Amino acid sequence: MKDQKLIKRLRKGNPKAYKYLFTEYYDWLCNYIYNLCKDHSLAEDIVQDTMVGLWEKRNTIMITASLKNYLFKTCHNQFLQHIRSNKMRFDTLDKLKWDLISEITLEEDLYDYKMEKLNNLINQLPPRCKEIFIQNKLEKKKYKDIALDLGISEKTVENQMSKALNFLRTNATTFML
Structure with missing residues (x-):
């Protein structure tokens, strides 16, 4: 099917057009994302989210280039979004970890200081x-x-x-x- 015909049928809600698009591009997109992340499950999740998003937004999507390029770019953006959200979670956990280590170190330093002062008093x-x-x-x-x-x-x-x-x-x- 030509891209423009397929896009028109998708906009009309034709399930056969969607099924064709899915079978035609799903494996290719999964392989592309897998090469980026080396995680089959994540690759499939990203591609499935992209395909579902395409179906849900079929009435408003404006595809001017090839459908293949559109799907490629959408999956790529979904993957980048996944990395950004995980990085934010990691950054938050990393900050908490370092805050805790800092707090523990300060408590240990304070304890050492108090013990040193107490030992000095005992020596007096x-x-x-x-x-x-x-x-x-x-x-x-x-x-x-x-x-x-x-x-x-x-x-x-x-x-x-x-x-x-x-x-x-x-x-x-x-x-x-």
Whole structure:
């Protein structure tokens, strides 16, 4: 069928003209799109969308060049549109990923900063007080065990822990908020 006759029949809604167009160009268009994307399913989806769009817009479509060129260009544009929409989705996901990584890194940096400041404060404690604090809070020893290890009373351990905690509370408020 000549292109102009086929286009006229399509505009009139002739299903035989549409079927002819479909069987004549479908495989060719699928191969063309497949060569662009290397995905059979995507190629078929794009060509089918193009063919359905042609049928739906048959009354308003103005085809001045060859029908084959029109279909080729329409499929090509559909493929580019698919790439653009996927790129936008990818860009959005990529931005979210990098925002999350940045946030995690900032939190880790803040944690490292706070730990460094806290360690500096612990190092400012008097030696005996520091030793008792480390054994209790970092080594998880009980007051009784610390007192036995150091040969001092439990009351002394309590007093030293109280001094350490008061010192840390007073001096750590500036960076722990």
